[in-house]
Amino acid sequence: MILPLVIMNAILLVIAIVLIISEKYLVTYGECKITINKEKILAVQGGNTLLNYFADNKIFVPSACGGKATCGYCKVEVLSGGGHILPTEEVFIPRQDRIKGVRLACQVKVKNDIDVLISPDLLEAKEIKITVFKIADLTPDIKHVVLRLDDPPAIQFKPGQYVQFKIPETDEFRAYSIASSPLQRNIIELVIRLVPGGLCSGYIHEVLDMYDHITLTGPFGDFYLREDSERDIICIGGGCGMAPIRSILLYLKSKNMPRKVMYFFGARSKRDLFFTEELRELEKQFPNFKYIPALSEPKPQDNWDGETGLITQVVERMVPEGPNQEGYLCGPPPMIDASIKVLTKKGVHEMYIYYDKF
Ligand SMILES: Cc1cc2nc3c(=O)[nH]c(=O)nc-3n(C[C@H](O)[C@H](O)[C@H](O)COP(=O)(O)OP(=O)(O)OC[C@H]3O[C@@H](n4cnc5c(N)ncnc54)[C@H](O)[C@@H]3O)c2cc1C
Numbered sequence: 001m002i003l004p005l006v007i008m009n010a011i012l013l014v015i016a017i018v019l020i021i022s023e024k025y026l027v028t029y030g031e032c033k034i035t036i037n038k039e040k041i042l043a044v045q046g047g048n049t050l051l052n053y054f055a056d057n058k059i060f061v062p063s064a065c066g067g068k069a070t071c072g073y074c075k076v077e078v079l080s081g082g083g084h085i086l087p088t089e090e091v092f093i094p095r096q097d098r099i100k101g102v103r104l105a106c107q108v109k110v111k112n113d114i115d116v117l118i119s120p121d122l123l124e125a126k127e128i129k130i131t132v133f134k135i136a137d138l139t140p141d142i143k144h145v146v147l148r149l150d151d152p153p154a155i156q157f158k159p160g161q162y163v164q165f166k167i168p169e170t171d172e173f174r175a176y177s178i179a180s181s182p183l184q185r186n187i188i189e190l191v192i193r194l195v196p197g198g199l200c201s202g203y204i205h206e207v208l209d210m211y212d213h214i215t216l217t218g219p220f221g222d223f224y225l226r227e228d229s230e231r232d233i234i235c236i237g238g239g240c241g242m243a244p245i246r247s248i249l250l251y252l253k254s255k256n257m258p259r260k261v262m263y264f265f266g267a268r269s270k271r272d273l274f275f276t277e278e279l280r281e282l283e284k285q286f287p288n289f290k291y292i293p294a295l296s297e298p299k300p301q302d303n304w305d306g307e308t309g310l311i312t313q314v315v316e317r318m319v320p321e322g323p324n325q326e327g328y329l330c331g332p333p334p335m336i337d338a339s340i341k342v343l344t345k346k347g348v349h350e351m352y353i354y355y356d357k358f
């Protein structure tokens, strides 16, 4: 009984491989038209994904996972010609969006004429050529990378947004939040944590050097400071979640800190804290800004007399109750999920809690 099952599986596997290979090398789809926002038409030789055709035509849809269907960032609306949604897309696209035709551009293969809608914001994203200006250690596994823009020489972005870093000699991109002020338009600062075995963070930590030329795309993202609000601001960060929050704080600084801000930053021990002096300076300059770092595992040599425990416990202790507050959260997914729970318990409306998880 087991042997025929094994043989059957082997035959099915061979058939699947033959189909994939023949689709790749033998099937041709001829010329297809991709119509974007009912106006721009791309004439392409079918067979590749929407995401790749966009990139070929310098339309930079975010693709933090490089087309592996794991980030869910490359959403566009397909009005016609996209075929059925794939199982790889379902997890990212809620039912109400499926009805509208929302799809992952990296999963839609162009086999015929296709009509798509792309958010006008994404059409604003550019390719940005930069030169590395400074690389320095912030913690044992986090580097501060300062990039000077060459072409274009300046960009506009909202504090909190991110760019994508193209890994040289590959077609792979990774997302990195901008850690600098949007008013400093010719410089982009990033804060990069080394992920063990990570392709891009490994490249940045081990290969990237001063004066290297690199390509970015962007800016992207809907995690950014809402300037039309007067609510008090609660920022919660962990690790490289510092980056977009620093951009927001530097921007608020340049506006003379018009709103009350509490910034909670969670780290394991003192060696994982960074930008501390800069944030303490900000506190001195603006009494309506409070920086509250907390260590979850302080070492005896840290001589730490600040807050201890999980950052969510500290938030629970220190944030006042009340709806007139909004949250900007950035860090690892479990920290963000737990922080959202704490803030909503405090009366902060979920629609005023903005976050990026990574
Ligand atoms: C919107 C956004 C903003 C981001 N901003 C920043 C930022 O400012 N600074 C920063 O350092 N990173 C940031 N990231 C994460 C970054 O995009 C990359 O995912 C990260 O650098 C890992 O890429 P890699 O190529 O080094 O690892 P990969 O080669 O992609 O992955 C290697 C292995 O590590 C695992 N892995 C990937 N990411 C993580 C992780 N974060 N923790 C643990 N394991 C992981 C993978 O599953 C894989 O097994 C951001 C991500 C997003 C979506």
Ligand code: FES
Pocket: 062, 063, 064, 065, 066, 067, 068, 069, 070, 071, 072, 073, 074, 104, 105, 106, 107
């Ligand atoms: S590029 Fe990440 S899901 Fe499409």
